[in-house]
Amino acid sequence: MTQPKTLPAAADFATIRDWVFDLDNTLYPHAVDLFSQVDVNMTSYVAALLQTDRDSARKLQKQYYLEHGTTLQGLMIHHGVDPDDFLEKAHAIDYTGLQPQPALAAAIKALPGRKFIFTNGSVKHAQDTAGALGILDNFDDIFDIVAADYLPKPAVGTYDKFAGLHKIDTENAVMFEDLPRNLVVPKALGMKTVLLVPENEEGTFTEWWERKGEEDHHIDYVTDDLTAFLTALI
Structure with a gap:
């Protein structure tokens, strides 16, 4: 090999x-771990959208990521979310790191x-x-x-x-x-x-x-x- x-x-x-x-x-x-902020925002978005707890939201978030390539794609397919709204909220992070x-x-x-x-x-x-x-x-x-x-x-x-x-x-x-x-x-x-x-x-x-x-x-x-x-x- x-x-x-x-x-x-x-x-x-x-x-x-x-x-x-x-x-x-x-x-x-x-190690900069910038994307962890995006990850937290995506979990919050899913939790608010589906009115569920964070653990359930994160589980679904990761499921959509694995099945569709991004959480956004899964949310668009299954819940008809506005992609621009999702991207704006997901990327509302601190870049000072x-x-x-x-x-x-x-x-x-x-x-x-x-x-x-x-x-x-x-x-x-x-x-x-x-x-x-x-x-x-x-x-x-x-x-x-x-x-x-x-x-x-x-x-x-x-x-x-x-x-x-x-x-x-x-x-x-x-x-x-x-x-x-x-x-x-x-x-x-x-x-x-x-x-x-x-x-x-x-x-x-x-x-x-x-x-x-x-x-x-x-x-x-x-x-x-x-x-x-x-x-x-x-």
Whole structure:
């Protein structure tokens, strides 16, 4: 069985011209725990919507996430929620835990070709996050859940729409993600795949679906330091 690489070889990325990055727990470390605020807000939204307790709301929230790719998609299908209202309330969070990352900004800027954020969140959330990190100006575009017609990763159609919209040559593109399942389609499309993992994975709480398994042959590289990984390529 071929194991994913942890150290990038610059020659392997010599033809890459489209660099595609997930947002949460990818462009910033898992330890920042920014998404936990979104998670709390989503639970509150479900509890208020269904007039139920938080434990029941969280259970349903995670069920929809697993079944539909995002809690929002499940709520739209089963409860007809207004997606804009949900996204606004889910992303009403404090971004002060994020600090500017000049080394990451320089590494992204130096990459040859185009750079994209491809997120199941909203454009505003991506702008606020990348802005706080000091890297926003280095991206050509943000493809969010609205641009995807609310059909989230890992749906095949969402990757196809993203690639078609931006005319991505998938054989010369790479995707960076923190969720293994979201790299299955990019690999099938011919993209290189890089999985971001927590720096101390064993000491960090993650749901079972967030963890890499032995069967994840669609992952080419694994790293716990995005800045160092990119810097090694330039």
